[in-house]
Amino acid sequence: LAKTTQPISMDSYEGQEVNITCSHNNIATNDYITWYQQFPSQGPRFIIQGYKTKVTNEVASLFIPADRKSSTLSLPRVSLSDTAVYYCLVQDAGNNRKLIWGLGTSLAVNP
Amino acid sequence: DTAVSQTPKYLVTQMGNDKSIKCEQNLGHDTMYWYKQDSKKFLKIMFSYNNKELIINETVPNRFSPKSPDKAHLNLHINSLELGDSAVYFCASSLRGRPGETQYFGPGTRLLVL
Secondary structure, eight states: OOOOBOOSEEEEETTOOEEEEEEOTTOOTTOEEEEEEEOTTSOOEEEEEESSEEEEOSSOEEEEOTTOSEEEEEESSOOGGGOEEEEEEEEETTSTTEEEEOOOEEEEEEO | OOSEEEEOSEEEEOTTOOEEEEEEEOSOOSEEEEEEEOTTOOEEEEEEEETTEEEEEOSOOTTEEEEEEETTEEEEEEOSOOGGGOEEEEEEEESSOOTTOOOEEOOOEEEEEO
């Protein structure tokens, strides 16, 4: 059963690249890794998903090493509007589809 | 054209009362979920339904009873509300409930039990 661990909070400044790492040591072969973003007073929304190696979309990049025991969400050149909580999610395909959410990383982007 | 909607948005009530939260999705998804988010932002899944059938039932008090009249609706009824039930409750849906599918969340219902 995969368990996820991520930093509680991070601080950054506008224009910087931010990397948030999630550890999932017991990830199973078929599990996907998904990251969600949550703004205050809103529900989480999908950012990016990967299985292995690197995935990039218009919002972020996701780096997953070969052993898949961690994943790193990379936000290029953050702005104030990227201030949010970021969740790492691993869905355990083999255990009644159990959803293992991280506790979330609260990112504060400062001017 | 809201994809996942919840009512009410805010709910303030007294201990011991019974209340319901409603959720509807117009995405044509088969699977719907209820989550509880506490003050520390911890997201905990409570229930999941696939085509009106319960597929995930985490360890929650039996005061919480989900009901799915059809696959577009998943309501949550809470009996004998307690102070610890105060939280934000999110409804979500995904296409088939398969691993890796994107979940679409509603705006949340903020429940305060006094």
